[in-house]
Amino acid sequence: MTTGLDADDLENILQIDIVSDVVCPWCIVGFKQLEQAIENTGASAAIKWHPFELNPDMPQEGENLRAHIMRKYGTTAEQSQETRDRLTGLGAGLGFDFSFTDDMRMVNTFKAHQLIHWAGPEGKEHPLKMALFEAYFKDGKDVSDTETLADIAAGQGLDRNEAVRVLEDGRFADVVREEESFWRQNGIEGVPAVIFERRHMISGAQGAENYASIIRQLVDNEAA
Template structure:
């Protein structure tokens, strides 16, 4: 019989989209803080769509960023370079190119909702980040989603059934509404111990301080 892990556990809720680069950056920073503090996290990922009206064919990523934020091509490239460097420092690979696309993520959120019931939500989230950012795959496509599910240790046929059933449409919409009604308008948004909300990738030091605060209050 394996002895229980003696490390303290902190509940952390993360509102996120799988096509948000700062979400994986923020998580990697959080992971560093957890290791530094020798703390376990009870992680729950919650849905947020950066572009809920994105059509099925998606949009060229550079064009999308320039159109949405009014940035120039040079500024867009600088942002990609910065992300690529930041990701590399955290052990994550961003492979941006001229053909990178922004895609619709509603199906991905439905699959993540189902994966939570299977106890494999976090591995699926990581697989989807890798599929989109590292492998430049279209995470709006069923085949890509099923490949990610399988990589995360989920049954492929069960994942397909979850996607086609429509059973997770309403729950995802409800969860999105829950967070937006509480003022979440950007991601990543992390809630520590149900009380401390921080938005954006805030760095390992900030997350470490929050973890320490949670532990102190729990004690």
């Protein structure tokens, strides 16, 4: 699997665009399933991440995660725990640790998406995205906080001071909003949304076998 390639390098490489949010547990599950499918098929793939906010109106202070899920989706505390247990099991099988806690909070992710956009030309989009997933779901960090985000960026070899400036001056705010709007206008209302070769969109975490089947079909079609 490859990330951040130039256009000239993409010949014979499967292009996969993923629309997601860093506080979406099914997004990291879906990616890990996709990653497994790519490895199992031996395909070469270029991954490009795109922004989506599950809660664009979430205030800076955030909201208790369980309370948020119960309010937004009408679930009970028992159903919420069942989902957490399921995700924890799925994650463990895919090599990703979910560490849910009672005080975990849902937060606004607009700054996180701006940071990811900035990291793209630096060749750090993918590792930063992975680090943000881990920071939120494993380490319980506030991925809406500027200083926390700057620390995460620095951990991936990016300039911490510049990361702070990027988030404080909002230089990429408009372009991120435009891209979010683009995906919504093209019918994406939930994530993850995985687009193969800019033509075939699959919604949700569909499992490694299903992803592998899609990849094989696309590779076979290209070879035909």
